[in-house]
Amino acid sequence: MSARVIEVVGIGEDGWDGLAPAARRIVEAADLLVGGDRHLALVPDTGAQRLAWPKPLTDAFDTLDRRSAAGPVVVLATGNPLWYGVANLLVRRFGAERVRVRPQSSAFDLACARLGWAQADVDTLTLHGRPPALIQPFVQPGARLLLLSEGRETPGQVAEVLTRRGFGPSKLAVLAHLGGAEERIVAGTAENWDPGEIADLNVVAVHCRPGAGAQVLSTAPGLPDDAFQHDGQLTKREVRAATLAALRPGPEQHLWDVGAGCGSVGIEWMRAARGATATAVEPRQKRLAMIADNALALGTPGLEIVAGRAPDDLAGLDAPDAVFVGGGVHAGDILPACWQALKPGGRLVANAVTLEGEAALLAWHAEHGGELTRLQVSRADPIGPYHGWRPLMAVTQLTAAKPWG
Incomplete structure (x- = not known):
């Protein structure tokens, strides 16, 4: 017998009285009623077998699959079960065609x-x-x-x-x-x-209401340099904004930040798009701690931090939608490894400040194409009682997009 649809019925604090007649009929027809203890206590005895969620609740999914072939299975969940609820897990496990959600008002x-x-x-x-x-x-x-x-x-x-x-x-x-x-x-x-x-x-x-001295940090790329703990190994604000624009963060997309320094690019990538994720790859132990502190302070605690060097320690990481190489670009094997790992349509952005790094970018560009840009930033600094322009080190930036298909 083929498996039936698993019904997921949202139920609120008002319990059985708050369910619509159609939802009540679905619950009353169940052979197996599944939910948390709190949810199960909200409905009267219908004669169905009851199963309280184990920990982890995914341990019950095989039972749901098997029992749904024998008779109706109904899952009780809070309010709208697709708002951070169990229905999301069920859809991922069984597919949308096997799960029918009957939502109530969410919290x-x-x-x-x-x-x-x-x-x-x-x-x-x-x-x-x-x-x-x-x-x-x-x-x-x-x-x-x-x-x-x-x-x-x-x-x-x-x-x-x-x-x-x-x-x-x-x-x-x-x-x-x-x-x-x-x-x-x-x-x-x-x-x-x-x-x-x-x-x-x-x-x-x-x-949200700011007070005097509030720290207002936009989600637009280019946070102030002093928003990060760093030891000088930092993609400066103006260059970072241009780098993020070239990387093009998108929802649910994944970035490799290779030679991450203090993690600034990976952190701003995650702040720029909902659900965006990143892996920061950095060999120096002191910088790993700074990356973790910065990620927590700036609201991206899910940033994955890998202690290692490219390209050897890139193996086994989730395939990226974009890669930023901010350190070690002069090593001849890093760019090929990152390009190989990129998903179709992915973006590769690499910055260099040394002549050796620039030579590596020029060689890559000659063979694979892409765009080369020279970024030169000057900041006004005091010179005695006056001010003058003090140039930062020029950055050569390579951007390339992997073809689709």
Whole structure:
């Protein structure tokens, strides 16, 4: 017998009473009802066998697959199960054709309704199992954020992040048990946050407001050099902005930052596009620690850091959509290895400041094409009581795009 569709039914704090008649009929027809203990307790006994999620819950997927061939399987989940919910895992495992989702209002929907916020103007994130540092790129003057909490400690951690950035006047609201009889909203400001006892399951709403001395860091490429810890091995701000423009960050795309230094290019790549990922490859131990610190401070804690040298330690890494070579470009085997690893349509960008590095880029260009650019930046510096232009080292930049197909 072929496997049936697995039904995923969203259920809210109002439980059985809040389900539409069609959703109730689906639950009542189930042979196997699956969900967390909290979700299962919200529906009456229908005669179905009940399965509480194990840890990890993916351990139950083979059971769902087998049982769905024998009879209807229904999964209960919170609100809209596609908002950071279990339906995403089920679709990845079984395919969209095997999973039918019946959503309810999500916690984000309900929070916007309570606050009078237009959901189209809100950034939504989950901090469940993720560090609060993830909010850093979204902390901008006037921004509105909705955050799924890890637990009751999360709102205080968010308030601390905001206050350290100089956004202490930001308004916070913690919304718990939305849509249920115990619904509660606690409001305050980040710098004076003291909510008392709050529920583990909550949503944090943030309306970002900068205070005096706030650190405002745009997601547009070209963060100030002093936003990073570094030992001088740093792609300077103006060159970094041009480099990111050539790399063209995109959603869910992956970058190799080879010879990463302090990690500035990989970090800005991840800040520039939602879901973008990066691997920083750097041989020096001291710099590895700086990369990790910078990634956490600037909201990209998921940056993968590899202690190693190219090209030997590139083997086994996820194939990149783009590669930046910022160090060691003079070694003759790095560019070929990176080019070989690139996905079709991928972009290779390499910067050189030494004559040896420039010679390597010229040789590559002569054989493979691409574009060569000379980037020369001067900054105004004091000269006694006056100011004058002080040039930075010129950078030769190679950009090349791998053909599609």
